[in-house]
Amino acid sequence: MAFSINHGNFSASFHLPSLENEPCLRHGKMVKEAGCILSNTAGKDALEGLVLIDTLQRLGIDYHFREEIEAFLNTQYVNFSSPNHLPLDVFGVALRFRLLRQEGYSVSQELANIDCEIVRSIHQKEILQISNWWKDLGLAKELKFARDQPLKWHMWSMSVLIDPSLSEQRVELTKPISLVYIIDDIFDLYGTLNDLSIFTGAVNELFFDITESISAKIFEKHGWNPIESLQKSWKRLCDAFLEEAKWFASGKLPKPEEYLRNGIVSSGVHVVLVHMFFLLGQGINKETVDFVDGFPPIISSTATILRLWDDLGTAQDENQDGHDGSYLECSMREHPNVTVERAREHVRQLISDAWKKLNRECLSRSPFSPSFTKACLNVARMIPLMYSYDDNPSLASLKEHMRSLAAHLESKPF
Template identity: 25%
Template sequence: MAPAAAVLSNYEEEEIVRPVADFSPSLWGDRFHSFSLDNQVAGKYAQEIETLKEQTRSMLMSAASGTTTTTLTLAEKLNLIDIVERLGIAYHFEKQIDDMLDQIYNTDPNFEGLEYNDLCILSLQFRLLRQHGYNISPKILSRFRDANGKFKESLSDDVKGLLNLYEASHVRTHGEDILEEALAFSTAHLESAAPHLKSPLSKQVTHALEQSLHKSIPRVETRYFISIYEEEELKNDILLRFAKLDFNVLQMLNKQELSEVSRWWKDLDFVTTLPYARDRAVECYFWTVGVYSEPQYSQARVMLAMTIAMISIVDDTFDAYGIVKELEVYTDAIQRWDISQINRLPDYMKISYKALLDLYNDYEKELSNDGRSSVVHYAKERMKEIVRNYFVEAKWFIEGYMPPVSEYLSNALATSTYYLLTTTSYLGMKCANKEDIEWLDKNPKILEANVTLCRVIDDIATYEVEKSRG
């Protein structure tokens, strides 16, 4: 790359035409800046939660061991697990749930019992086992097909069974035709039945058809299911109360985290100093709750939200304001990752450059308390990678170059941000060690496949908007 002075001197006196995008302002204002936790309320909730947690733990352990006064049926065990998970409290009982599922699976690994002639039971067990890592063949659903290989029309009267079959069909993998057929069959019959059902089943069916459980955002789904479960005649009051309190406590934690992110963002004052960029800190934080919602990942959510917000500034600098000569210097400065490079940059770029380096310095200081500061290096390298690829895309646009799909994807997988965000999501997770992040750094197939999917879906969803902005 040419020295900065040589690059900048050619246009310092020129009138510069910038590709400014017209982003809408933030909807949120200062709403989340000043949240203050009510410690008295939080303490009261915490005490009751501990009591309810132990009652629920005993419930699950008894169900697994068969030591309850009345031995639970298979259907009751599966429903208990399903309800605990849908209510958003399963993270308290991972071992107990794993033990229950292991016991259920080992009791009849070939699904030969008469209870598996029940569509509801078999579909629910299939989904739960798959979601917990069991390699279950979908061929077990063949018993519900007729002589012509079609799902039996008599199943259309079993709405709960169809609903569970529908949810089970969403954990399919490539080539599992029977689950593709199950999806089409269950969807058609649920759509037909929905207008004639009573609440809460009608609400569940309508909601599921709009958004399957497997593809939902966990905390949003939890809030929805709490309301649905409250309408159930046979609801468990202990579980319901526990779920409500736990949701409220986690929500208070989320507000604290969002307040921290919002104050950091306000202090940076990008809204004033970089008006060309998006003001989306709240949305960036919300995205992280979809990645991990459990309380032990509080630090991880904050760090990931700040990274997403920061990369939005860098992205908009490339897409919505910078010209190619400036971007060349900016790209090189970020590759060097040295605050002394700041003097090479135009004034507006100095703001985001310093903020970027400061952010990662803060990460290193924060993680040094756990002896994990060295992992920040991998996140920095991902940031450098995405900036290099942003610059390639900027040159393509300026030159009017239309790359072949293969060339585009080789560059665009990084600019999707998912390599960067996946690595960053590990930073604040104390359970993630250096070896885990080194594995990610090699772009394993599972990561590359997911990044490719996200890239293509993003391009499809944003094509019209991106085209209108140039």
């Protein structure tokens, strides 16, 4: 069937297929068969029916089966409310809960609530441990200018290692995260170039001592002493900070490419992810250790995302008077005719490219465990939230969540 529409300067012709042609007839037959399968499944295999409904909804063709779906879900709701209903596995329970809630059924979330309270309790114990560790370390008193935000730093660990069973790993991971922030503040705000050179040697020894404690725990649990790798990562970080300090002291910023090569190291991501690799304790052997020491793409792409996000100027939480260089500044000095917005767009494109690289690494064969790969991805996912201190409405909920976790602890700055 063909028809046309003419209205003013607009005209269009359409051809509607006959409902009696072969594709339409085959479509009607398939819809009828699927409806029969759904109807026949209703009282036999609950999980199969739930999966079928979920599949139909994801394909966007569930509107063909409204009556069958309504009847099936109503049966599921009645059976679920009965004390004699047959239990499903975790996947089935979760799927049934979502589909019933989605259609407006009142289904108890008691299990989810209990699980949430258990996880909250675990996180609160972790926060108490971190608060005590940070207080005993004494850096907040000695370095008045540095950030004093152990709870915020622990949010990284909570978001990256989400498995409740990884409580010890989260606590240990927060320690290097905290120290990365402190070193950043010291190099950004404290001392002359000569002072920083002396500090670099001293701080290397300090963090070597701190890594001994973490290394001992890893060796006891996983049978591998990572102290050489951890110390190497700290030295590389401090050297990168010192290189930046030399640039700013001389007043001569490097080319943007050189800045970024150094900046992905000074981001601290490598230090944190090396610690995390050993704390997870999965797939540790000479090959993977050499690989992680060598700044592999899965780490460098994550570090690139953090460095460039930070350099876009969205991290306004620091309240610092120091002078940080940035990729944006280096790029605009090299290309003075480029507008700020054009330069920012270039940085956003680099972030997009780094994300593509990270996604490729996560989807490709890798010597790393799935847990480590997912944790690297989680770091990148958290960056826009942790480094977007403008009008981002999600920050209000983040602060509220942090306060709720620390409700029983003494007040901490955010």
